[in-house]
Amino acid sequence: MEIWIEKYRPEKVSDVAGQKETVKMLEGFIKSGEMPHLIFAGPPGVGKTTMALCLAREMLGENWRDHLLELNASNDRGIDVIKNDVKEFARNGSITDGKFKIVFFDESDQLTPEAQAALRRTMEIYYKNVRFIFSCNYSSGIIPPIQSRCVIVRFRKISLEDMVEALKKIADTEKLPVDGEILEAIFENSDGDMRKAVNILQSISFIEKPTVKDVFDVAGSIDEKEVVPLLSNMRHGNFVEASRISTGLIVDKGFSAIDIIKALHKLISREQTSPIIKRESFMALGDVELRLAQGGSDNIQLDYLVARMCKLSTENL
Ligand SMILES: Nc1ncnc2c1ncn2[C@@H]1O[C@H](COP(=O)(O)OP(=O)(O)OP(=O)(O)O)[C@@H](O)[C@H]1O
Ligand SMILES: [Mg+2]
Incomplete structure (x- = not known):
């Protein structure tokens, strides 16, 4: 069985979903045959690695694999090895017509600042025939001297x-x-x-x-619809019924307290209610979330939440 995320990984820059401005910019690079060093920064799973490979493929042409060096900072490799790899790559089999090769540093925010510092010189020495692409979740994970040598490209969540x-x-x-x-x-x-x-x-x-x-x-999450009756009973101060429903969500439906809290949070965010009730509800959810993280048990914490929310609704009648 083939894994779809690989089977359907886009092969051309223009096939990457969303990231419209980035697509435009990179297509400009491809057209001109020139590009600066780049930092691709953004949340997980939005196309950073994919886009780097697409860019390399379209920029470097037929034997693109031969002219691309992929390094993954998560693999435990010393900076000396990395520098030597880059050096060797830059020297060997130089591309014709003064074209450059590409070094792609995936997950580069995992590199220690010392390792990054060591890369600065390498980037300058080989600028003539090598361009770097760094990918990372936060550009702040890349040291300023490298940032200033690169154009930072921001990747967004998919709409x-x-x-x-x-x-x-x-x-x-x-x-x-x-x-x-x-x-x-x-x-x-x-x-x-x-x-x-x-x-x-x-x-x-x-x-x-x-x-x-x-x-x-x-x-593994809850449809908000599942917690509508729970919220409605809590808002009416029906403690017994609300507690019965919340127990049912855990025991019969197998949800965890944290799932229920997240669903309630989404629902309450959109709820038409007084600012005071909303404020107090969020505070209650936040308290319970923290208690759960500290090891509180699901059923006791949910009963506590139900009790507090019911009390809130009767106090503010
Ligand atoms: N913008 C996108 N358009 C189409 N498919 C995408 C897009 N982003 C991600 N994918 C799909 O998700 C898979 C993983 O994407 P990719 O490796 O590019 O994510 P990433 O941004 O590098 O994430 P991470 O920060 O975790 O490294 C791709 O193989 C592809 O199937
Ligand atoms: Mg990636």
């Missing part, structure tokens, strides 16, 4: 529209019967991360007639 379009293409190719509701549910569970979204899509492809609920199950 609903772009994600649905990209997922639809994959689903059509795979002849997977999914409607707009399912794709939107995948977006909701993806946090704008395309890798996560494609993985969810592949997981539900094993289900015969996948539903929105399957998406939430696979993603």
Whole structure:
């Protein structure tokens, strides 16, 4: 079985979903055959590694693999080895017509500042025939002297529209019967991360007639709809009923307290209620989230939350 995130990894800059401004800029580089050193910064799964490979492929032409050196800072490799690799790569088999090669430093914010400092000179010495691309989650993980030698390209989370379009293409190719509701549910569970979204899509492809609920199950989170009755009872101060519902969510449906809190948070964010109730609710959710992280038990903490929220609603009648 092929993993879809690899099977559907875009091969051309223009095929990368979202990142429209970046696509435009990189296409300009490809057209002119010139590019500066680059830093690709942004959240996980939005196309940084993909885009670097697309750029290399289109920039370097047919034997692009021979002119690209991929280094992953997460692999435990000393900076001396890295510098030697870069040196050797830069020297050997120089590209014709004064063209440059590309060194791609993936996950470069994992490099220690000392290692990065050692790279500064290397970048300058080999500027004539080597361009560097660094990818990282936060550009602040790259030391200022390297930042100032590069153009920083910001990658953004994938929007609903772009994600649905990209997922639809994959689903059509795979002849997977999914409607707009399912794709939107995948977006909701993806946090704008395309890798996560494609993985969810592949997981539900094993289900015969996948539903929105399957998406939430696979993603291991709760559809907000599940906590609507809970919130409504808490807002009416019905402690007994609210407590019964919250226990049911844990015992019968198998959700964790933290899932329930996250779903409540989303729901309350959009709720039409007084600013005071909203404020106090968020404070209660925050307290309980912290207690859970410190090892509080799911059922006791949820009962505490229900008690506090019910008290809040009766006090503010
Ligand atoms: N913008 C995108 N358009 C289309 N597919 C994408 C996009 N971003 C990510 N993907 C899919 O997700 C997979 C992983 O993306 P990629 O490795 O480029 O993420 P990344 O931004 O480098 O993440 P990380 O910060 O975790 O390294 C790709 O193989 C591709 O299938
Ligand atoms: Mg990456």
